Amino acid sequence: MNRRVAKQPKKRSQRVAAWIYEVINPIIEGLERELYFLQSGNATWRYFSQRCEFIRPVQEYVESAQLPNYSDFLVEHPEFKKKFQTHEKSLSALNNSANALYRALLANPQFAEKVSSSIRMYEELRLKEPHTPDLGYIKQDLDKLMAEYLINDISDLPSHYATARFWALTSSDLRAFRNSTDLFDSLRTAESMFAAESQRLISDLEIKRGKFSDTFDLPAARTSDFFLNR
Amino acid sequence: MAPFYASIQPKTLIFDTGPLRELFLFQAVHDYKLSRLGNLLKHVKTRIQFRKLTDYIERFNTKTTTPLVVAEISYWIGEAEKRTPPGAVWAIAFEQFLQMHIDERLIKLLEMPRKVVERFGATDARVLQLGLSMLPERPAILTVERPMLGVCQRHQLEAIHIESVIWN
Numbered sequence: 001m002n003r004r005v006a007k008q009p010k011k012r013s014q015r016v017a018a019w020i021y022e023v024i025n026p027i028i029e030g031l032e033r034e035l036y037f038l039q040s041g042n043a044t045w046r047y048f049s050q051r052c053e054f055i056r057p058v059q060e061y062v063e064s065a066q067l068p069n070y071s072d073f074l075v076e077h078p079e080f081k082k083k084f085q086t087h088e089k090s091l092s093a094l095n096n097s098a099n100a101l102y103r104a105l106l107a108n109p110q111f112a113e114k115v116s117s118s119i120r121m122y123e124e125l126r127l128k129e130p131h132t133p134d135l136g137y138i139k140q141d142l143d144k145l146m147a148e149y150l151i152n153d154i155s156d157l158p159s160h161y162a163t164a165r166f167w168a169l170t171s172s173d174l175r176a177f178r179n180s181t182d183l184f185d186s187l188r189t190a191e192s193m194f195a196a197e198s199q200r201l202i203s204d205l206e207i208k209r210g211k212f213s214d215t216f217d218l219p220a221a222r223t224s225d226f227f228l229n230r
Numbered sequence: 231m232a233p234f235y236a237s238i239q240p241k242t243l244i245f246d247t248g249p250l251r252e253l254f255l256f257q258a259v260h261d262y263k264l265s266r267l268g269n270l271l272k273h274v275k276t277r278i279q280f281r282k283l284t285d286y287i288e289r290f291n292t293k294t295t296t297p298l299v300v301a302e303i304s305y306w307i308g309e310a311e312k313r314t315p316p317g318a319v320w321a322i323a324f325e326q327f328l329q330m331h332i333d334e335r336l337i338k339l340l341e342m343p344r345k346v347v348e349r350f351g352a353t354d355a356r357v358l359q360l361g362l363s364m365l366p367e368r369p370a371i372l373t374v375e376r377p378m379l380g381v382c383q384r385h386q387l388e389a390i391h392i393e394s395v396i397w398n
Contacts (some may be wrong), residue, residue, distance in 0.1 A: 026266075030315070033263045044262075046321060053321040054262050060315040134291070136331045158257075160284035161329040 011217045014021045019073045022066040030061030031198045031205075037194045041153035043187070045098040047144040052095055055194075058084040060209050077208070087201055090194040097150050097190035104183055105147040111177060115143045117167075118170040125169070138162050150177055151187065240370035240388050243290035245332065246357050247302040248273075248374030249392050250295070254282045254303075254322050258314070262322065266313040273374060287330065292367065294308070294333040296356045335360055346381070354376045354378055361387045374397035 009016050034055045037044050044054040062070045074081050076082055105111050119135075119142060126132045138145065145163060149171070157164040213220050250272045258264040259271060269296060274280050288295065289338070323324045326332070337356040339347070347355040361369045362385060369386040371378065372395070382389035 029265070036263055046325075048324065049317075049321065054315070054318060056315040056318075063313055065318075133288075134331075138328065138331075156394060158284055158329075159281070160288040162331055163329065 009216060013216050014217045015072070016212050017218055017222075018066070018069040020209055020212055020218060020220065022069045023062055023073045024205050024212075025221065026063065026066075028202055028205050029055065030058070031202045034198045035195055035202075038191050038198075039157065041191065042186075043094060043098055043152055043172040043191060045095075045102075045151050047102065047141075047148045047208045050095075050099055050102070052091070052098065055091060055094070057088050057091060060198055062189075074200060080204075080208075083201055083204060085199055090190075094187075094190045094194045097187045101151055101183060101187050102144075102147050105150065105177065106143060108177075108183075111147070112143060114174060114177075115146055118146075118166070118173065122166050122169065133162050133165055135162055135166060142166075147172055150174060208227075240368040241290065242292040242294060242364055243287060244357060244361055244364070244368045244369050244370040244371045245293065245295040245299060246371060246373035246375065246378065247299045247306075247353065248327075249372045250299065250303055251306055251393060252374070253283065253287075254307075254319060254326060255310075257322050257326075257338045258310075258319055262318065264314045264318060267310055267319075270310065271352055273392050274396055282396045282398070283392065289352075290370075292333070293330050294335055294360070294364075296337055296353070296360055297334050298356050300334060337362075337363070350375075350378070350381070358382065358385070358387070361385075361389075 037054060044052050046053050059067070059070060074084075119139065122132070122135070126134070135142065142163075146167075149157075149167060154167070155171070156169050209220055212218060253269055255271050256274045257279050259268045260277065274283055303323065307323060311317070321395065337359045339352065342352075342355045344361045346358060349355075350358070354373075357371060357373070358378070358381060361371050361382065365387070368388070370390060371382055372390055372392065373379070374392050376391060379389050379391055
């Protein structure tokens with residue numbers, strides 16, 4: 001889309017309000033969510049989709065009905081197109097790094113043996129304590145799920161999960177693989193680079209929002225009476 | 231003090247749409263910070279209530295529902311994902327179905343009493359009929375529909391409202 005020859009928007013412009021409330025704020029919210037997860041080392045990566053499920057390209061943080069406002073914002077502020085592309089490159093590196101680690105864990109004989117011995121130990125426990133949850137059909141994918149928990153640095157699981165008791169009993173042994181620096185180093189690097197990129201993008205968007213607020217006399221967040229009082 | 235349902239020992243839990251929706255929503259809002267969905271939560275508002283709900287669910291060896299409940303969940307997720315990254319709520323739904331081993335059992339329209347369908351609609355009627363068809367497995371229906379409780383009682387079928395689980 002080409003940049004239009006635009007007139008300067010007026011004070012309390014609806015168009016600029018849409019950029020703040022429907023584009024910038026949801027993106028900041030999504031980026032803050034990324035940092036929330038990454039602060040605890042959780043990349044939200046899932047084995048069934050082979051990607052980070054709650055860390056997404058910037059555009060996906062904008063509601064689908066607001067995508068025309070997103071495009072309009074980028075046409076008028078093309079510098080953010082480049083910044084968003086940098087975010088997407090870092091995200092791609094993070095996904096690639098998690099995928100590579102997943103493949104490495106599944107190909108690691110020590111990891112396979114540790115998962116198998118943990119299952120044997122758990123099944124013996126179930127014979128003694130019949131109320132111990134059945135792993136059911138998860139058992140066949142347990143190595144994949146354990147790799148996912150290690151990649152996401154999961155400590156506890158919700159109690160109603162079939163794998164909650166299994167993970168509580170076996171995670172201390174399995175988590176030793178996280179200390180195997182050669183396997184996990186590249187993921188940690190990708191996570192910290194990505195988090196730094198997200199933090200930078202939040203700052204840039206907050207500065208832009210501040211400028212809009214000052215120039216167009218708009219609050220940084222939607223207020224209930226804003227559109228009524230226009 | 232033990233929760234009031236501790237003395238009741240049904241073996242199979244049948245999910246109606248509402249409790250599954252609350253379960254997915256709570257995780258979406260509180261664990262995955264999809265805060266734009268927060269105003270959709272109707273029953274489970276606090277971490278303690280969520281814990282009571284999951285503790286209750288955990289007591290059952292078998293969990294099941296009907297494909298029509300899944301269809302209702304699908305419609306609702308489609309609406310919710312207009313406000314979230316695409317596929318984010320589905321990721322939660324898939325994980326919950328996998329981790330709770332939720333099975334789906336088909337109940338055909340013609341297998342259901344027409345009066346029940348007329349009164350409750352095809353989804354709730356199927357949940358009820360599923361319960362009746364599983365009586366030897368000692369089912370309990372978890373629902374957010376109060377009229378469902380009365381109809382289940384009349385059919386001597388265990389049913390529990392989500393509010394009874396999260397407030398006791």
